[in-house]
Amino acid sequence: MADTLLQSLPAEWHLSEPELFTETHTSRIIMVRLEDGQQAVVKQLNATGMENELRGTHYLEWHDGHGCVRVLKQKDNNVLLEYGGSRTLLDHLNEHGDESATLIFTDVFLRLQETFRSRKPVTPGFVPLRKQFASLFKKAEKDRNSGEQSIFVEVAAIADRLLSNQRDIQPLHGDIHHENILFGKRGWLVIDPQALLGDPAYDAANMFYNPVERTDLRTDQKRIAAMAEIFERVFKRDRKDYLEFGMSHACLSASWHDEDENFEERDRSLAVTEAIRDILKSLA
Incomplete structure (x- = not known):
């Protein structure tokens, strides 16, 4: 499962330890590790999510970390997000x-x-x-x-x-x-x-x-x-x-x-x- 998840993520992000956290009707939420070992989150959008939720990244980018998590990277249907906590x-x-x-x-x-x-x-x-x-x-x-x-x-x-x-x-x-x-x-x-x-x-x-x-x-x-x-x-x-x-x-x-x-x-x-x-x- 981990290998399949890793293969679905952009290789150039150099992520590791992928773990499926949850799956909804719009996306998969995958917990990962960055190159420096810090925890992060990938929101992997499906077709419905691309239509209805991708714009959420605009909100996060507009705030740029003030009161909300940061968007670290985005490619195709993958959005790499700061880990907000549990x-x-x-x-x-x-x-x-x-x-x-x-x-x-x-x-x-x-x-x-x-x-x-x-x-x-x-x-x-x-x-x-x-x-x-x-x-x-x-x-x-x-x-x-x-x-x-x-x-x-x-x-x-x-x-x-x-x-x-x-x-x-x-x-x-x-x-x-x-x-x-x-x-x-x-x-x-x-x-x-x-x-x-x-x-x-x-x-x-x-x-x-x-x-x-x-x-x-x-x-x-x-x-x-x-x-x-x-x-x-x-x-x-x-x-x-x-x-x-x-x-x-x-x-x-x-x-x-x-x-x-x-x-x-x-x-x-x-x-x-x-x-x-x-x-x-x-x-x-």
């Missing part, structure tokens, strides 16, 4: 609690914002945030045409307003969650971006929806309110923006699950949507 923010949450994990996230997020504040030019290839919301708008239109004033219709209107009034438009990770934030030699770093373009409040608001298996946290209104307060205090922006983006993202996720006819996950996502909506109503 400890996730979910591990930290499980050991030290949700508030501590949230505060670590805010530190990471502020580091990511430094790239935008440096006025570094943005390369083409990022997906506009409005395109990300296509499934929600499609579902809302279907419900509206059938005469159903569903939660999808309600939240799609809010999402449309948010997307028409975006601030500080910049490259976004697009899928920040507790298992995409790792601790290693350079501290806490983000991995595995989707590479969107839009309002950074959307990235931060993803945290309301996560960890994805912790329904007890995702639907806990005290937790939602506390996280929104932290975001307002640390990021100096009205908590309502984060709550509305969080509600919109949860409803977007529900629309994806509805398309896949995964109705159990759709309903779990809608439970998050409704919990955040209740907090917003309490602020009105």
Whole structure:
């Protein structure tokens, strides 16, 4: 197996000790050693990954190691990445609690914002945030045409307003969650971006929806309110923006699950949507 993996990697990179870490519908993640013995990661993209995930390298290159792992090399469908570490923010949450994990996230997020504040030019290839919301708008239109004033219709209107009034438009990770934030030699770093373009409040608001298996946290209104307060205090922006983006993202996720006819996950996502909506109503 190791020999087969090694043969699939660019010989000029002089990698060794390849070990398959995981395989997804878009890529194989292979742990390797560099010439100097340091650990690194190869993300080997399949056809789906080349179409949908290669642009993630643009996000990592734009940040150049500020708050996220570095791209070391890239050739064809192989992306050689800095090893971010084995400890996730979910591990930290499980050991030290949700508030501590949230505060670590805010530190990471502020580091990511430094790239935008440096006025570094943005390369083409990022997906506009409005395109990300296509499934929600499609579902809302279907419900509206059938005469159903569903939660999808309600939240799609809010999402449309948010997307028409975006601030500080910049490259976004697009899928920040507790298992995409790792601790290693350079501290806490983000991995595995989707590479969107839009309002950074959307990235931060993803945290309301996560960890994805912790329904007890995702639907806990005290937790939602506390996280929104932290975001307002640390990021100096009205908590309502984060709550509305969080509600919109949860409803977007529900629309994806509805398309896949995964109705159990759709309903779990809608439970998050409704919990955040209740907090917003309490602020009105």
